[in-house]
Amino acid sequence: MKLLLITCREATLLVLKREEGKVSSGDGFRLGLHLLLCKFCKLFERQLAFMARQIKNIHSSASLTPDEMKHMKILVGKP
């Protein structure tokens, strides 16, 4: 009989797998139970979901220097 209780390490991995629908119903149940009992893993789950949404807003503000632009134009050349 598989253990009913899972560890925090397993739970943090199952949270990830569940996002992808790769969790069996048994593991899903065990995860749900763990998240009810463990405030740290519950926080982990919420924070990861939050992070996943925010990450889309990061953007680089890099720019090519005038020299780099010039160099690129030379390399690309004209048809």
Add this chain to the structure above:
Amino acid sequence: MKSNLTSLNPSLWVDEYANRLVRYALSRIGDREASKDLVQDTFLSALKNADGFRGEISEQNWLFTILKNKIIDYYRSKSKAIVHDIEKDMNEISSFFDENDGWRDHAKPQKWQVDYSGSVEQKEFYEVMENCKKKLTELQNIIFTMKYLDDRSSDEICKELEITSSNYWVLLHRARLQMRQCLEKNWFSDKKGI
């Protein structure tokens, strides 16, 4: 029959698109020199394949498509080179948990003073997040980017990078643990009630 080249303006490409393309590449690769090279290759490839442009999509979308494919090729070549680090990733996951696989004290998630269903306004937050992302290893970053910026599924990522699903889980698990902790240490831990 009119040449397809008349609907493209290669002499304007660098001025019009170079910075945008570089920014896109940089947000996915993290390496400025490599990003520049990929953008250069994109322009050269576009010139070579200009005949194939049918004007069904915009010039910009076309260039971005070429760049995206080059980024995937870049990812693939990187993943082939780095897969053997998986043991290290597994050990690093262990550093978050104790001998019973419960959270170690220093790693326990803390409450964040934030609305989890909302968005953060301050642009400094995104700079912190970007810096945390830069601390990931190359392969962790690639997988993290493909999943969270490009919304690819695990099956797609494993197929594109030619990695096993078990390696995928280890890498992403590790990346997530680290990103969350980095974000907490560098943003949330000394923000009280913001």
